[in-house]
Amino acid sequence: MIKFALVGIGHIAKKHIEAIENAQDAELVAVCDSNPVRLEEYQGKYETYTDLDEMLRTNKDIEVVNICVPSGLHAKLTKIVAEHKRHIIVEKPMSLKYEDGIQMIEDAKANDVKLAVVHPNRFRPAVQKLKAKMDEGVFGTLSHANATVRWNRNQAYYDQAPWRGTKEFDGGVLMNQAIHDLDLLLWLMGPVESVQAMAATRLRKIEAEDVAAAVVTFKNGALGVIEAATTIYPKNLEESLAIFGENASVKISGRTANYIETWDIEGESEVDTSNLMDEIKNDPFGKPGHQWIIEDMVEAIKQNREPIVSGLDGIAPVALILAILESAETGKKVSL
Numbered sequence: 001m002i003k004f005a006l007v008g009i010g011h012i013a014k015k016h017i018e019a020i021e022n023a024q025d026a027e028l029v030a031v032c033d034s035n036p037v038r039l040e041e042y043q044g045k046y047e048t049y050t051d052l053d054e055m056l057r058t059n060k061d062i063e064v065v066n067i068c069v070p071s072g073l074h075a076k077l078t079k080i081v082a083e084h085k086r087h088i089i090v091e092k093p094m095s096l097k098y099e100d101g102i103q104m105i106e107d108a109k110a111n112d113v114k115l116a117v118v119h120p121n122r123f124r125p126a127v128q129k130l131k132a133k134m135d136e137g138v139f140g141t142l143s144h145a146n147a148t149v150r151w152n153r154n155q156a157y158y159d160q161a162p163w164r165g166t167k168e169f170d171g172g173v174l175m176n177q178a179i180h181d182l183d184l185l186l187w188l189m190g191p192v193e194s195v196q197a198m199a200a201t202r203l204r205k206i207e208a209e210d211v212a213a214a215v216v217t218f219k220n221g222a223l224g225v226i227e228a229a230t231t232i233y234p235k236n237l238e239e240s241l242a243i244f245g246e247n248a249s250v251k252i253s254g255r256t257a258n259y260i261e262t263w264d265i266e267g268e269s270e271v272d273t274s275n276l277m278d279e280i281k282n283d284p285f286g287k288p289g290h291q292w293i294i295e296d297m298v299e300a301i302k303q304n305r306e307p308i309v310s311g312l313d314g315i316a317p318v319a320l321i322l323a324i325l326e327s328a329e330t331g332k333k334v335s336l
Contacts, residue, residue, distance in 0.1 A: 002298045005030040005062045007052050007077060008069035009038040010161075012091055016066045019290035025298050030059050052077060056084040063087060064297055070161075071176075072169035075100035078115070082107040087114040089297055092183075093175045093321070094314035096168070101318050105311040116297050116307035117314030120289020121180040122187060126252045126260050126280045130243065134188055138265055139245030142222040145189050147181040149173070150237040153230035158206050165206025172208030174199070174321045178228035181257070182317040184241055185224060192320055193219045194335045199328035203231045214324045226324070258284035 004020050006013055009031055020028040030047040032055045033039055039048040049055035056062065065081045067074055067090040074090050075097075081088050088108060094117045095101035108115035121127060133139070153173075163169035170176060186192070197214035204210040210231050216224040240253035240261070251262040260277045293309065300307045319336060327334040 001025055001027045002063050002301055003027050003029045003061045004064045004066060004294070005032065005055060005059070006066045006068060007032040007055075007081075008067065009033040009035075009042070010068060013066075013068045015288070015290045016068060016089075016294075019288060019294045020066075022288075023291050023294040023298065026294050030055055030062060052080055053084075056081065056086060063301065064089060067091060070163045070169040071096050071171060072163070072166075075104050078104040079107045082111040082113050082115075085111055085113060087116075087297065087301060089116045089118060089293060090314070091118045092314070093171065093179050093318050094311065095318055096171050096175060098315070098319055098322055101311070101315040105315065108311060114297065114300055114307055115311040115314075116293060116300070117309050117311060118290065118293055119180055119183045119309045119313070119317075120293060121184055121257070122309065123286065123289045123292040124252075124258055125283060125286040126258060127184060127241075128286075129260075129276065129280070130241075130250055130252060131188060133248070133250070133265065134243070138248055138267075139243065140247040141245060142189065142218075142220060143244040143246065144223040144225070145185060145218075145244065146225045146240070146242040147178070147185045147227075148238060148240045149178045149181055149228040150232045151177055151230055151239070152232045152235050152237075153177070153204070153210075155204055158204055165204065165208050167207050170208065171321075172199075172201075172206065172212070173210055173228045173230045174212050174324060175208070175318075177230060178212075178226070179317050179321065181228075181239065181241060182226065182320055183313070185226070186316050186320065187313075188241075188243060189218050189220070189222060189224065191219050191316070192216045192224070192323075192336050194333050195320070195323045195327050196333045197226075197324040197327040199325060209325070209328075212324060212328065214327070216320075254284070 032049040199209040199212035211229040242251040247266040
């Protein structure tokens with residue numbers, strides 16, 4: 001059994017706890033939060049700590065630490081965990097600054113520990129089917145792609161904690177909500193060469209953006225369109241990812257991007273397509289993405305390999321978002 005600990009017992013921590021409890025060969029042994037009130041419900045079930053350094057000095061059994069604190073603190077805590085020679089799973093975004101993300105990668109490498117970033121949408125059944133087809137090359141020359149996040153995060157959401165919506169600790173719709181979709185865009189389409197973008201804070205009383213739009217050029221020559229908003233009234237409308245090539249058009253969508261809306265691939269019969277869409281419809285979520293990340297870390301430790309979603313994978317969408325924000329601020333095309 002690989003023994004895990006959590007630092008930061010906020011909203012997302014519950015997904016990590018459930019994932020560890022359901023994962024093979026993983027055991028949660030300790031939780032840490034600077035607020036002792038948050039720890040009360042976990043006392044007696046796990047060891048509880050209010051200081052990360054103390055937890056790692058005291059409990060030598062911990063092999064992996066899941067970092068679930070506000071995003072602006074990820075780099076600081078990654079350094080502490082790495083220097084204690086423990087492996088790291090960090091929530092998205094891995095950092096809010098490019099240099100912080102690079103430092104996290106270097107800290108993990110210098111201490112010979114593994115660093116994984118939580119991008120669970122890669123493991124959605126529909127996305128896995130699309131990735132497999134793209135790896136087969138059935139799309140031919142790629143034309144363009146589209147990533148859309150039209151969600152609602154009302155003012156009450158941002159008011160739940162003073163760090164939400166801040167540039168220093170949280171980021172806006174791109175870093176907080178759309179980053180998973182940008183990760184998929186890069187994973188499927190490859191790296192971006194340049195971006196032209198606009199962003200604004202239209203409806204929410206926050207420091208960061210609540211709506212953004214961008215056009216990108218991929219290094220393979222294809223184009224991409226990105227739209228992200230938390231301003232949609234009155235609830236989440238859609239999350240979608242569409243890829244278009246000379247021999248295929250695929251769109252995954254829904255309120256969250258779990259369902260196949262369009263699947264037209266040259267040479268595939270209507271029967272096969274219908275069966276695939278039914279398969280996804282019957283099980284659109286599959287095994288939870290956080291559980292995939294946990295189990296992959298377990299296997300990465302046992303096999304001494306890199307995690308599937310590594311630090312280098314995690315820094316790529318951060319770099320894209322920072323380029324989008326720079327373009328929006330300057331009004332100029334930004335090269336990556």
